[in-house]
Amino acid sequence: MSPDLSQPDPAAGLRPGIRITLRCRIPRTPTGETLTDVVGDVTEVTPDAITVRTRQGEVTVDRGDVQLWKEIPPRPVRRGAPHQAIGIDDLERLMVGGMPPLEHGVIGDWLLRAADGFTGRANSVLVQGDPGVPLARAFEQVEGWYADRSLPPLAQLAGPSGFDPGATPAGAVAAERGWRFFGRVLVMTAASAVVADAPMRPNTAVAVLPEPDESWWSVAAPRSVEHRETYTATLNRIGAAAHLLAFRQEDFPTPSSAGRLAFAPGWAGVFDLHVLPDRRRDGLGRALVVEGARAVHDAGIPSMYLQVSADNHAAVELYRGLGFDTHHEYVYGRRD
Numbered sequence: 322m323s324p325d326l327s328q329p330d331p332a333a334g335l336r337p338g339i340r341i342t343l344r345c346r347i348p349r350t351p352t353g354e355t356l357t358d359v360v361g362d363v364t365e366v367t368p369d370a371i372t373v374r375t376r377q378g379e380v381t382v383d384r385g386d387v388q389l390w391k392e393i394p395p396r397p398v399r400r401g402a403p404h405q406a407i408g409i410d411d412l413e414r415l416m417v418g419g420m421p422p423l424e425h426g427v428i429g430d431w432l433l434r435a436a437d438g439f440t441g442r443a444n445s446v447l448v449q450g451d452p453g454v455p456l457a458r459a460f461e462q463v464e465g466w467y468a469d470r471s472l473p474p475l476a477q478l479a480g481p482s483g484f485d486p487g488a489t490p491a492g493a494v495a496a497e498r499g500w501r502f503f504g505r506v507l508v509m510t511a512a513s514a515v516v517a518d519a520p521m522r523p524n525t526a527v528a529v530l531p532e533p534d535e536s537w538w539s540v541a542a543p544r545s546v547e548h549r550e551t552y553t554a555t556l557n558r559i560g561a562a563a564h565l566l567a568f569r570q571e572d573f574p575t576p577s578s579a580g581r582l583a584f585a586p587g588w589a590g591v592f593d594l595h596v597l598p599d600r601r602r603d604g605l606g607r608a609l610v611v612e613g614a615r616a617v618h619d620a621g622i623p624s625m626y627l628q629v630s631a632d633n634h635a636a637v638e639l640y641r642g643l644g645f646d647t648h649h650e651y652v653y654g655r656r657d
Contacts, residue, residue: 332387334560335366337425337432338414338447339392339585343373346386356388362414365427394587403587404510404624409649410449412508413479416626417447419583419590421558423551424470428462429453435470436555439548441504441653442628443555445475448491456494464656476500479508479651486652500654505631507647513589513625515644516614522604526573527612530564532556533581537564540579542595559583565613567596567605578605582613589617591627594636606636610643 335341343359359382361375372381395411397403407415414432420442422434430450436443446466452459460476467474476495478486486492486502496502530537533556538546545552556562561584566576577600583590591613596605617625627645629636 330384331389332366332371332384335363335371335390336418336421337363337365337427338417339363340395340411341373341390341392343371343382343390344388345382346388360393364430392586394585402512402624404512404626405646405648407510407624407648409479409481412510412626412648413447413449413477413651415585415588416442416508416590416628418559418585419592421555423554423558426466428459431459431463433463433466435467435472437548437551438472439544439551439555441475442477444472445477445653448476448478456491457498459491460495460498460500474500474656476654477651478502478654479649482507482647482650484650486654492654495654495656498656500656502652502654504653506651507629507631507637508626508649508651509629509637509640509645510624510626510648511614511640511643511645513614513618513622516611516625517618519607519611519614519643521608521611524570525604525608526568526570527608528566528568528576529612529616530566532562533564536574536576537566537579540566540576540595540597542579542593545593545595556581560585563613563616565609567608567612569600569603569605577603578609580606580609580613582617584617584620584622587622588624588626589613589620589622591625594627607639607643610640614643 340362347357349355359373359380361373364374365372370381370383395407397406398408399406422443423436426433429452431452432447434443438444446463464474478492487496563582565580567578568576578596580594581592
């Protein structure tokens with residue numbers, strides 16, 4: 322996304338973890354230039370400055386010197402289709418935008434997130450990169466940050482399929498401090514063109530909405546409805562998005578399933594897929610994902626991601642049948 326330049330602050334919307342091209346003012350050079358571009362990953366945003374990690378090192382730009390910015394896709398780290406070539410850390414950072422926190426902080430490269438306790442993704446520290454302090458000290462700071470917000474300290478650690486979090490340097494230190502690991506999640510990716518080409522059952526239909534309305538909330542997941550106020554505040558922080566409703570034709574206009582899409586440069590994430598219990602196995606979840614992929618593909622976005630519990634075998638089988646493959650996994654750690 323790019324900022325609304327009618328706003329008094331052209332840096333509005335910048336957040337840690339995204340990759341950007343940022344145009345800013347510089348002192349006039351001998352050639353007369355007064356603007357330059359900074360390309361890299363945003364590591365810190367304060368009321369006064371923006372820090373960007375570039376190939377040449379970290380660059381700090383005064384907020385008042387920012388002219389405009391644009392989010393760009395992460396660099397590929399290996400050969401293959403775009404949805405396979407992205408690195409684990411880059412995809413983890415990109416996915417933050419699909420379920421953003423209401424409050425964040427940083428410890429070096431680690432991203433602290435809080436959203437009144439609604440969802441693990443928005444209420445955990447994303448453990449990746451260098452925290453800039455010894456790991457034991459980093460976890461001590463994590464524990465204090467969440468204690469200040471009356472939240473349990475929660476960490477998200479990612480790795481290749483089947484990885485052991487306790488065998489990673491950060492995970493080993495966390496285990497020594499009494500953290501336990503749980504909740505393995507698969508991060509699956511696919512080419513939108515492949516998913517969009519999958520067939521749907523003939524008795525299903527999908528509506529794509531620019532924002533959630535009461536019909537969407539009527540079939541949203543019960544926990545989302547329970548935390549509607551917090552969830553709405555979270556949704557308001559997402560840039561480009563779409564909300565999906567699926568119907569059995571005989572039930573129209575009463576929906577039976579809901580989901581949503583969150584867009585980032587080159588990517589779209591599938592979130593919050595929920596089918597009413599008495600309408601499961603009717604092809605509605607499949608219809609939501611396929612019709613969502615068609616909207617994504619029509620928008621010129623090549624890649625998709627989703628996150629699914631590793632023990633949700635029916636959902637994993639559905640997604641694999643639509644063309645998704647496991648890119649990596651993550652687990653949560655918690656100190657009770």
